[in-house]
Amino acid sequence: MKLAEALAERAEATRRVEQLRSRVMGNARYQEGETPAEDAAGLLAEADEVSGRLETLIRRINRTNAAVRMEDGGTLSDALAHRDVLRLRHSVVTAAADAAAGTGERGYGRQLRSELLMLSALPVAELRARADVLAREIRGVDVRIQRTNWEVDLLE
Known part of the structure; x- marks a missing residue:
């Protein structure tokens, strides 16, 4: 993978984490007798997974930037x-x-x-x-x- 591709992937992962954060916040509470539109716990788990991938990308990008x-x-x-x-x-x-x-x-x-x-x-x-x-x-x-x-x- 080229560095430019990793940078694009990092930007997409950052956007995705922010979107998931917003969706978690919108579904973290709901009114009694109602059902939330989305599973906040599932969204939170997905945000954690994407954050882990993001951290790996950032580490590799930083390592590359320092070595090149x-x-x-x-x-x-x-x-x-x-x-x-x-x-x-x-x-x-x-x-x-x-x-x-x-x-x-x-x-x-x-x-x-x-x-x-x-x-x-x-x-x-x-x-x-x-x-x-x-x-x-x-x-x-x-x-x-x-x-x-x-x-x-x-x-x-």
Whole structure:
């Protein structure tokens, strides 16, 4: 099984556990004289089974990510951490640019001449350019990660 297939299976198992959790909650209590729509104990057992498979998948995925070397010499785990931090930086820079530009907020323009004018404390154009560079870098790292996911076999 390729790493990418295991990642898709992990996502499906995570969704399944959440669905089962919701169904268990909806059927855990019922009114006297009624019958619950589903067997909550059976759903709970199924959720436990899927959770066990999920744990095994996560362990194997983590083991694979830590062992696989990327073209830059780092591990796949290193690349994932780098991508996560790039996304965080992009989010901060974009939010700063939006705030400095007054995007989406009322009060940065004046209604009357007697109102105070709001000024930007940050260079919006430079921040937008920096966000574009970060976005490009994120896409590049993501492509390398995705390519590796489809090339690497999942470890035991």
